[in-house]
Amino acid sequence: MRNVSLAALDSSALSVLPIATDYPPGHLLDWHEHRRAQLLYAATGTMLVETADGAWTVPGERAVLIPPRTQHRVRMLDVQTNSLYIEPGAVPWWPETCRAVDVPPLLRELLRAAADLGRPAVVHGGDASGADGPRARAMLDLILIELERVREAPLHLPIPAEPPFAELCRRYIAVPDAGVTNAEWAADASMGERTLGREFREATGMSPAAWRARARLLVAIPLLRHRTVTEVSGELGYASPAAFSFAFTRAFGEAPSTLRAD
Template sequence: MRNVSLATLDSSARPVLPIATDYPPGHLLDWHEHRRAQLLYAATGTMLVETADGAWTVPGERAVLIPPRTQHRVRMLDVQTSSLYIEPAAVPWWPTRCRAVDVPPLLRELLRAAADLGRTGAEPPGTTGDGDVRAEALLALILIELERVREAPLHLPLPAAPPFAGLCRAYIATPDVAVTNAEWADAANVAERTLSRDFRAATGMSPGAWRARARLLAAIPLLQHQPVAEVSGALGYASPAAFSYAFTSAFGAPPSTLRGRASEKVRIAAAGSA
């Protein structure tokens, strides 16, 4: 089903509801929660997902597992999603906190197929048509494959309490390599040593390491449209090679991978409209 409101389907007896949605650039789904567990898959673009205690930058062909009743907001950057809304009892293994995951090719194709199920896919399963049998088998296989997905290193922990919560959220919005621990300590009205100790206790990372990771995550949507050299310069790296090394070390793939995928999608779309 495509571009259908969850509210119109949530009472369905179906344990799994597939809904694909096309979002305008920069669209913000502000703070909300779902009764069901949600698989939020980005077929294209980049999703910026945030909860009270973490942020995830999720490029195309990856997904986020969102637990039931978890407050979250999502900014969609040129995104087409394929979501599954799942009754919690159907996925007892679902994580209790948000988790970004890689989506292997088989699961990717299954999600695409699920998105094309008709509105009757939201009705209670029947026994009179091949369509019902196919839909049931398709969704059952998706759940089997979902249990096998691997976590993707796209998470940034967020402190829950001020003053660090405000500092971190402001930095995510405008990451700046020139920001120092001294500036953060002044803003928090604490000594630098206290800042480092308390920040590590809240996030598991030093302030400098946290800001470096925030900048690398900020690079992900930029790489969809800009060359590696431009992104590395904008984020304050001494050279594209230094940026590429840091990016690859953090995410397990070079930045050119994201750039290549974006370019290929554009090329295929242009060819299809010719």
């Protein structure tokens, strides 16, 4: 089903609801939650997903697993999504926190095909017995099998929930300045540099400098769709395109040039 409201279908007895949605560039789905578990797949574009304790930058052909009743918001950058809304009982293995995942080719094609299933499959008794019949039932069952096999993608940035680090981190994500230092963060947080380093590492598992470096790499992902590696590396404060490419490839397992839009 395409561009259909979840609210109109959520009460269906069908355990898996596939809904594809086209979003205008920059569209913000502000803080909200779903009763069902959600697979949010970016067929195109880039999604910026946030929860209270983390942020994920999700390029095309990747997805996020969102647990039921998890507050989140999503910025859509020229995105078409293929979502699945799944009754929690159908996926007892679902993660308890958000997780970005790679989507292998078979699952990718299944998600695309599921988006074209007609609404009658949902409203005829809630058992996928309508116009799409056994094919729909088999397709959705196979999607759940393949979903359990997906691997986590390294697209997560932890965000401490408590001040002062929450404010420092969200401000940096909005304006990632390579010139920011630990001394500046310590002054903003009204603490010494050593205390900042120790408490920040306890909250995130990373040093402040390593966190900022990872944040800049994640910010690069949507920029790379329409700009060159040289342009992005310069904007984010890298000494050279080669240095940026090395850091990006080491962090994400692929060269930044692979994200260039066709």
